[in-house]
Amino acid sequence: MSGYLVAIVFSRSASCFYKAAGEHPMKAEKISEFTTHRLSIYLRCLAALDEEGVETISSKSLAERFNLNSAQIRKDLAYFGQFGVRGVGYPVRDLRRRISNILGLDSLHKVCVIGGGNLGMALAEYGGFLQHGFSVVAVFENSPAKIGTTWRNGVPVVSIGDLKETVRARGIEMAMIAVPAAAAREVCERVFDAGIRAILNFAPVRVVPRPGTKIQSIDLSISLEGLSFFLAGRATGTR
Incomplete structure (x- = not known):
């Protein structure tokens, strides 16, 4: 198996390693695997935007850019609290940090x-x-x-x-x-x-x-x- 294939497989399964991180209000067992899988996808999208220097993005623009569903993005994030500013969007770096924390990736x-x-x-x-x-x-x-x-x-x-x-x-x-x-x-x-x-x-x-x-x-x-x-x-x- 090549490193590239390993990357694809692991990207799809990273939510296996999701854990409660303390910042969000809901317990891990109440969040579906589909939701945590999508969070991993959002995290990769935000990483790409951050590397491009994008500072703020709306759910609509995020969905259009990466072929996602804007309503689903808002619903998924709502499980974990309030994110972004209405009419302005999400601060890319901050949202990236918070999703990383939700997924338990704030430590090795x-x-x-x-x-x-x-x-x-x-x-x-x-x-x-x-x-x-x-x-x-x-x-x-x-x-x-x-x-x-x-x-x-x-x-x-x-x-x-x-x-x-x-x-x-x-x-x-x-x-x-x-x-x-x-x-x-x-x-x-x-x-x-x-x-x-x-x-x-x-x-x-x-x-x-x-x-x-x-x-x-x-x-x-x-x-x-x-x-x-x-x-x-x-x-x-x-x-």
């Missing part, structure tokens, strides 16, 4: 990867995570040939048997699971036992989270099947 989150295969390697080496506040600090493996080695970017490969101790010592909060489907459920249980409560699961199998935990699964085949359905609909004229 330490992440581990479980599984050191091709996918795990791509996840561990992707530098874009750090730009969004996520630092991959360890890869866990069960292969003796890989344990004790270091990825090209300096991330150490640690024995899965040392998961709990390493999570505690390094302050790891999140895990990305990149193991075969047959091992995914057991691995997720071990991750929860180690004290991690947020998992991004790339294994093509459904895993049920424990109470107070969050699992978001990314199955690329499902996305491809959706595209296949679209193409089939076009071919038969039944879009």
